[in-house]
Amino acid sequence: MQKRVRAVLVTPNDTMLLIKRIRPGIPAYWVIVGGKVEPTDASPEDALRREVREEIAGEAEIVSLLHTIETDDEHQDFYLARIEKWNFADRTGPEFSQEGRGEYLLEEIPLTTAAIDAVNLLPQQFAAVLREAVAHGGLLTAR
Template identity: 80%
Template sequence: MQHRVRAVLLTPNNTTLLIKRIRPGIDPYWVIVGGKIEPTDASPEDALRREVREEIAGEAQIVSLLHTLEADEERQDFYLATIDSWSFEDRTGPEFSQEGRGEYLLEEIPLTIEALDAINLLPQEIASVLREAVERGELFAGR
């Protein structure tokens, strides 16, 4: 089973950082920062911190596990984390230099129902989890 970790990154501006994917022949969609756990990672949390450094050149402070998705041969753990600074220009992830992968754009999305409803956040189950957490005011407890 492939194990991935993702960070719902809460910024000081009450936004979250998402990556907008633009690929030929597919409508744009947004994903949460993260990736797969490597054999060299000491723990899922270490993998998550590494992925945040690679993808947005930032340092995440992990607050808690928010949600786990399991489907087929994949498990994704979504963590709630805070971040104060980042530099998308300084990203180092290997996927960014691979031909044919399309564009990766970092966007700050307000943590409101309206803003979340305006984007195609995938997977859809985590989009629903985030909307419900915003409605209950749970995400702001992490800041």
Template identity: 85%
Template sequence: MQKRVRAVLITPNDTMLLIKRVRPGIPVYWVTVGGKVEPADACPDDALRREVREEIAGEAEIVGLLHTIETEDERQDFYLARVEKWNFDDRTGPEFSQEGRGEYLLEEIPLTTSAVDAVNLLPRQFAAVLREAIALGELLT
């Protein structure tokens, strides 16, 4: 089973960082920062910190697990994390240099239900969970 980790990264401005994906032939969508847990990762937390360093050149403070989506062949753990500083220009993830992957654009999104509703956040199941957590005020603890 492939394991993935993802982070809802909350900034000092109480916004969240999402990656806007623009790929040829498909509608624009947004995702949270994250990726595969690699064999060299000691634990999921280490994998998530590595992904944050690779994708936005930031350091994440992991607050806790928000939600898990599991299928027959994949498990995705979504964490709440805080990030103080980042520099998208200094990202180092291998996906950024691969041909045909499209564009990766970092966006700071307000931490509101209307902002989540305004973007095509994938996976949709997690977008619904995130929307509910925002509505209940669970992300600004």
């Protein structure tokens, strides 16, 4: 079973960082920063910190586990985290240099239900969980 970790990264501006994916032939969509847990990662949290460093050259402070999605072949943990600084130009993840992967654009999205509704955030199951958490103030602990 493939294990993945993702982080809702809350900034000092009360926004969250999302990656907009633009790929040929399909509508644009947004994803939460994160990726695969590698065998060399000491824990899921260490994997998440590594992914944040690779994808946005930032350091995340993990606050809590928000949600888990498990299917027959994949386990995804979604965390709430704070981030103070990042530099998308200094990203180092291998996916950014692979031919045919499309574009990756980092965007700051307000922590509002309207902003979440305005983007095609995937997976949709987590988008619904995130929307509910924002609607009920569940992300205020990250401030």
